[in-house]
Amino acid sequence: KFSIFILLIIFRFLSLTVLLTLGDDFGYDGITGPNYWGERYRECAGKHQSPININILHVKHIILPDIEFIGFDDSIDDVHVTNNGHTVLIEVKNEPHPRVRGGPLDGDYIFSQMHFHWGDNDTFGSEDTINHRSFPMELHMVFFKEEYGTPTNAVKHHDGLTVLAFFYELDRHQHPAYDDITSALANVTEPYTSVAMSHPFSFLNILPYDLKRYFTYKGSLTTPPCSEVVIWLDFEQPIRLTHDQIETFREIKSAHGKITHNFRPIQPIGDRIVFYNIDNSYFSYNTIDEDEEEHKDTHPKRKKHRNNAQNILSNYTLILCNVLLLVYGIHLSPLISEVSFTTDF
Ligand SMILES: [Zn+2]
Numbered sequence: 001k002f003s004i005f006i007l008l009i010i011f012r013f014l015s016l017t018v019l020l021t022l023g024d025d026f027g028y029d030g031i032t033g034p035n036y037w038g039e040r041y042r043e044c045a046g047k048h049q050s051p052i053n054i055n056i057l058h059v060k061h062i063i064l065p066d067i068e069f070i071g072f073d074d075s076i077d078d079v080h081v082t083n084n085g086h087t088v089l090i091e092v093k094n095e096p097h098p099r100v101r102g103g104p105l106d107g108d109y110i111f112s113q114m115h116f117h118w119g120d121n122d123t124f125g126s127e128d129t130i131n132h133r134s135f136p137m138e139l140h141m142v143f144f145k146e147e148y149g150t151p152t153n154a155v156k157h158h159d160g161l162t163v164l165a166f167f168y169e170l171d172r173h174q175h176p177a178y179d180d181i182t183s184a185l186a187n188v189t190e191p192y193t194s195v196a197m198s199h200p201f202s203f204l205n206i207l208p209y210d211l212k213r214y215f216t217y218k219g220s221l222t223t224p225p226c227s228e229v230v231i232w233l234d235f236e237q238p239i240r241l242t243h244d245q246i247e248t249f250r251e252i253k254s255a256h257g258k259i260t261h262n263f264r265p266i267q268p269i270g271d272r273i274v275f276y277n278i279d280n281s282y283f284s285y286n287t288i289d290e291d292e293e294e295h296k297d298t299h300p301k302r303k304k305h306r307n308n309a310q311n312i313l314s315n316y317t318l319i320l321c322n323v324l325l326l327v328y329g330i331h332l333s334p335l336i337s338e339v340s341f342t343t344d345f
Contacts, residue, residue, distance in 0.1 A: 026041075026223065028261055028263070034264045041224040041225045043225055043226045044225070046228050047268075047271075048218060048220060048270060049220045049226060049228070050221070050232060051219075051264060052128060052219065052266055052274070053130075053266045054129070054130045054215050056130065056131055056276075059215060061275075061276050063277065064102075066102055067100055067101070067102045067211065067233075068100065068101050069211065070098060070099045070101070071096065071098035071099060071111075072098050072203040073203075073204045074098065074202060074203075075200040075202055076098075076201050076202065077200040077201075078093035078196070079091070079092055079201040080195070081185065081187075081194065081195050081196075081197055082188065082193070083190065083192065083252055085254045085255060086254065086259070087116055087252075087259070088115060088116050089114070089115045090113065090114045091113045092111060097110050097111040097112075098111045098203055099143065100143055104233070104275070104277075105162055105231060106159065107145055109143035109144060109145055109161075110143055110146050111142075111143050112151045112161075114139060114140060114141040114142065116137055117138045117140070117263040117264075118136065118138075118250060118261065118263070119260075120250070120260045122243060125138070125261065125263055126138040127222050128232075128266070130234075135169055136169070137241070137246050138165055138166065138168065138263070139166040140163050140165055140222075141163065141165075142161060142162075142163050144160060144161055145157065145159060145160055145161070155227050157229060158228070160230075161229050162230065162232075163231075164235065165234045166207060166235050166239050167234075167235075167238040167239070168246065169239075169240055170240070170241070170243060170246075171242060173242065174242050174244075175206075175241050178206065180197055180198060181197075182245055182248040185252065186248070188252070189252055190253055191254050207239065208235060208237040208239050209237065212277070212278075213236040213278055214233050214235045214236060215234040215236070215274050215275065215276050216232060216233050216234070216274070216275045217272055218230070218232070218272060219232050223264070
C-alpha cells in the first residue's frame with residue numbers, strides 16, 4: 001500500500017512538471033485545478049481570498065460617495081479581444097483609458113483589462129455568489145491604482161487593484177451591445193489568438209442600468225497568483241443576455257479543448273465584512289425634510305403659506321380624480337366585469 005502511495009505521489013509530481021513545462025500553470029480541473037493552486041502559489045492559500053459567498057443578512061449597509069465612471073461613455077475604437085487560454089480578455093489600446101474613482105476607493109484607478117468567468121450550463125458559472133445563488137457568467141473589469149504606475153507594480157500593494165464585477169442572467173431578448181463581442185469570439189476560439197473589434201466600443205453600453213447599488217469587500221485575484229490586493233465592487237443589477245450569447249463563450253478553447261468552465265469555487269470569508277452601498281439619492285429626501293424642520297421656526301409663515309397652496313392644489317386634484325373616476329367608472333364597469341368573468345376560468 002505504501003509503495004502505491006509513493007508511486008501516486010511521483011506520478012502526480014511528474015504530470016504536474018509536464019503540465020508546467022508546457023506553460024499551462026493552472027486550470028480548473030484535476031491536478032492543476034483550484035484545490036492545488038496553493039501548492040505552487042502560496043497566496044492562493046491565504047485568508048482573504050476571492051471569490052466569496054455574499055450573505056445578504058450579514059452585509060453592513062453604508063452610504064458611500066458616488067462612484068465616478070470616467071470615459072465609460074466614450075466610443076473606443078482600438079479594442080482587442082484575446083483568448084489567453086483561460087478566458088476571453090478585452091483590452092483597450094487607445095489612451096487615455098477609462099478610469100474610476102469615488103465609492104470606497106482612495107484615488108484614481110485606471111482600466112487594465114476585462115474578462116469573463118462562466119460555467120458548463122446556465123445554472124452556475126459566476127465566481128462570487130449572493131445567498132449561494134450562482135449566475136451563468138460574470139464580468140470582471142480590472143483597474144489598477146494610478147499612483148502605482150503599472151498593473152504589475154500595483155499588484156505589490158494591498159490596495160493596488162479594484163475589480164468591478166457584474167453578474168449575468170438570462171433574457172429572451174438579445175443584448176445588442178454584446179453582438180460585437182460574441183462575433184469577435186468566433187475568431188478567437190483557439191488559445192493564444194487575438195482579434196481587433198470591428199466596431200467602436202463603449203463600456204457603458206455593456207453594463208447594467210443601475211450602477212449605484214453594489215457590494216464591496218477586500219479580497220484577491222481569483223486566478224493564480226491570487227494576490228490579496230483587490231477592492232471588489234460587485235454590482236447588484238445583473239446584465240441580461242440570451243442563452244445563445246452566453247453559449248458563445250463556452251466555445252472558447254484552451255490547450256486541452258473547450259473551456260466549459262473557468263470559475264474558482266467560493267473561499268472562506270474569514271474575518272471580513274461585506275459592505276452594501278445603497279443608492280444615496282434615496283436618502284436625499286430625508287435630508288430635505290431635515291432642512292425644512294430647521295427652517296420651520298425661522299420662516300413659519302412661508303411654510304404655512306406653501307402648505308395651504310399645496311392643500312388647495314391637492315384638494316382640486318382629488319375632486320378632478322373623483323369626477324374622472326365616476327365618468328370612466330361607468331364606461332369601464334362592463335369591461336371590468338368581463339375581465340373578472342374570464343379570469344374565473
Ligand atoms: Zn476574473
